[in-house]
Amino acid sequence: MNIPHVRRPGSAPSRKRGPAARLSAAFLAGAAAAALVAMPSTPSSALSQNDPTASRPWPVREAGVERYFEQVRDNPARLRDFLRSMPKGGDLHTHLSGAVPTESLIAFAADDGLCIDRTTFKAVAAPCPSGARPAQEAISDHDFRQKVIRAWSMEDFKDTSGESGHDHFFAAFSKFKAVTGAHRGRLLAEVTKVAAANHQSYVEPLFTPQSPALVGLADSVEWNPDLPRMRAFLLADARMKRIIQAAKEETDSELAEHRAALGCGTANAQPACEVKVRFDFQVGRTYDPKYVFTELLAGFELAEHDPRYVGVNLVQAEDHPLGLRDYRLHMRMIRYLRSVYHAAHVTLHAGELTERLVPRQDLRFHIRDAVETAQAERIGHGVDVMYEDRPQQLLRTMARRHVVVEAPLTSNCQILEVCGPEHPLRRYLAVRVPVALSTDDQGVSRVDITHEYQRATRVHGLTYRQLRDSARTSLEHAFIQGRSLWRSPGDHRPTWACATSDPRTGHLTPICRSLLLASPKAALQWQYETDLAAFEAHYTARAE
Known part of the structure; x- marks a missing residue:
């Protein structure tokens, strides 16, 4: 979903970790320092729920915890207790203002x-x-x-x-915009508190820094469909450079507010201080092309200069008339900017549509264009995939390229009325397209990530192993910098550097320690495996 920011002229309004095998404080400090160093990422790992050998990096008490899970599957209270305490990785699809309770x-x-x-x-x-x-x-x-x-x-x-649910959902943002337009660090503190309470270690919120300044910049130029020339116009003087610097300073201030709200670095630091954060730059798709291109350019520029910004995303209602009219143009904009810049990753809202919202011809190409033209590494929602031209071929392409589907199940049900067996979740899983359960706008939806895991269990019949692989996928495909802990995409076995280390005991070889210190992503994955081992040992004991 989207969080509307500044209205463009002439546009329509949008709308505690486990105890076992913990890394030392010195190690975590080193990893935190390394987190500010932009590093190239290795290819991401796909879900491997159909291959029981691929999801066993180290021997774990898997059978016992699966047995306990099946015992509580049909008991909502006990299932929620189990799922709430389960380590769940990260939330890859969360709009900052829409995520606050x-x-x-x-x-x-x-x-x-x-x-x-x-x-x-x-x-x-x-x-x-x-x-x-x-x-x-x-x-x-x-x-x-x-x-x-x-x-x-x-x-x-x-x-x-x-x-409709669609209209009520999107209308909510303009109602509380005066609240979320200030104190972004305070909003982030609330989001990380919810993540920590649900045993998530990473969030990647979406928002738009310096939105008014970007609107002003776009106002000063004429739209030129020659994208290199349009970029040159926008970069011709120092205005974009000043906006990028202001965005960095704004982020410094907001993160200081976030840390102060949580007491980070003090004796009263809250658990949310341990949640790692990176940001995706969100761009409104419901405006004229010059505004969309200006914000996209700013997102790619900012990622080059500030490693806290790792991705770019197009947001707002995909069925909006301007969003529909310019969809393919937007994909070409992103493809061009990807050829110029190399730091920013791309995740796109795509396929958040139904026949009730748009003509059938608009269901035939959105996901494909996001994957093939814009070369998105992740897509949000992907609900209309079976209405795409040659859907099975598209699914195979996504599986081969390890394109992740960020799946906010409750949001899809509330907005699109696509619930239960109508949702393509199991189709994605069946062909090994990687899936990461996510929340979208958990504050507006009145849910949390535990609720989404519970819905995936009760409504969609996912197994414990599939839920665990969703959590692993969320960290493998997070845009946080560094090499992966896994040896290759789709293979949840540790890379050779950590093959003889063991998160269950905390044993770390020197070469594995070096990897974890150099790679924020691998450090997050190692901590997840550490917490997972403690969680599985606990519930195996309860099942016996």
Whole structure:
């Protein structure tokens, strides 16, 4: 989904780790320092749920934990307890403002002295205009609070003749935009707290730094379909350079706010301080081409100069008229920019469509163009894949190239009404397209990653091994820098440097230690395997 930022002229509005085999504090400090060094990534690992030998890097008590999982599969409370404590890797598809719990947004609105319109429930600046109430009253007045929560999220939403789930979802962002437009570090603190509580170690939030400045830059130029010339116009003076520098400084300030909110580096540091963060630069697709290209260019430029920004993504409703009209143009823009820049990875919202939203001809090529033209390494949603031209061939291409599907199951059900067996999740898994369960906008959807794992179990019938491979996939395909712990894509066995090390005991050979210190990605994967070993040992004991 998208988080609308600045409206363009003439555009429509968008919408605790386990105890066993822990790495030393000195090691983690070294790995954290290495995290700021941009390093080329090796190819990513695919899901291997159909190959029982490929997902056993080190001997684990797999049978016991699988037995326990099957015992609790049909017991919602015990299943959630199991899945909540399960290490779940990272969230690769999460929009920053849409990921913050609604209750936190209300508290932030009150802290900032904002007001909330009683009819539209849009947050606005003080003094409160006629028909608005202080946001503070949404804390003290239970009924008003519930109305705000329902307006700002999918809480208790039911389709009506006047508003669909799709429309209610996207409308929520403009209602709380005044809250999320400031204090981005505070938002990030909330997101990492939720991740830590759900035993995730990595998040890759989407947002747009310096959006107003980029709009101003785009306003000053005319659109030129000659992409190299358009890029040259935008880089002709120092304005883009100044915007990139301002984005870096803005990020410094926001990360300082994030650390302060969590007490990082103090005796009262919260567990969320350990969650690693990288950012994807999100670009709105529902505007005229010059705005889209300007933001795409900024995303690629920023990744070259700041290793905290690792990816570029097109967001907002894929069925928007401008998004549909310019879809292939957008893919060509990205393909061109990929030929010029080399640091940024690409993940794209693609196939978040149904016949209910668009004509059938618009279902025939979006995922394919994202994969083949824009050369996306990951796609978000991918719901309409079976409506694509030659879908089986496309699925084989995605499997061969290890193109990940970021799958937010609840979001797909709420917005697209694609739920249960209608969802292509199992089709992707059947042909070994790598899948990483994700949340999309967990605050708006009123879910967390544990809920998505539970939905994958109860609704889609995934096994424990498939869930575990989703978590491994999320780290293997994270855009965080460095070499992988695994020896090759689709092979969840350790690379030769760590083949004789053991995360169950903490035994690290010097050469494996060197890899982990040099590669933030491998360090994350090693820590995951360490936590996984402790988790599986615990639940194996409960099953016996």
